[in-house]
Amino acid sequence: MGERAVEMLELDDISTCCASGLGEPMPRRTAERLVPVLKAVADPVRLQLLSLIKSAGEVCACDLYEPVALSQPTVSHHLKVLTEAGLIDREQRGTWAWFSINHERMGDLVSLFSE
């Protein structure tokens, strides 16, 4: 072994274009669990909604239609997507639905890209 083994390994590397000692990729399950959260955030309207909710601390749905200039059902749809992704929390107060940022889930995204 020693020198010789290393040499053979290097020759093998050249024939396959590079060292095939890649680590395992992120498990498919993990990736598929992250995707709904990332898709939720990969929409211009939902980014605007998140920024509105974050800056206000708490907002009721009725105040969100006008800033994004979309119909009530469409905004309701986007709020549902964000809620199901866990990015915002929903609280019912009488007739109104109030939304706020889920900072824990937001932190998950930070650690995904920073670590």
Add this chain to the structure above:
Amino acid sequence: MGERAVEMLELDDISTCCASGLGEPMPRRTAERLVPVLKAVADPVRLQLLSLIKSAGEVCACDLYEPVALSQPTVSHHLKVLTEAGLIDREQRGTWAWFSINHERMGDLVSLFSE
């Protein structure tokens, strides 16, 4: 003004369900500029590719087909999406294409969710 103005403002607030003093949302342009980057990351295969590239430091395309179990054109497509989003850098070396993480763009995502 004074007391009276405040009182009228509060009544107005109640009739519209809550204080309408929301800040401006993230500008539409800004949101639309971010979306391609977030969409690039909102795919299970591309998350796996990113993790492979990050752990290896540098990888050539030929070593990426097998770990994600997809055809060469499909992986080529995903690598193009990631490259155009600026998330990875591409370097041609002879016949081979080598990819590495663009940490600056990755940092943009971190700051988007953390600040």
Add this chain to the structure above:
DNA sequence: CCTCTATATTGATGGATATCTATGTATGGA
């Protein structure tokens, strides 16, 4: 109960996209 009002759901439609096969391009070696 009945009627507003706030929000959710449904159904339809146009547009985006993930994947494949087949083909093109370009590089390096004999």
Add this chain to the structure above:
DNA sequence: TCCATACATAGATATCCATCAATATAGAGG
């Protein structure tokens, strides 16, 4: 110059999704 190899592009298809109008649900007040 010719062939083999690495990667990209084109075309086709199936699926997903953003949006709206219309309708349903549900809570508050009279």
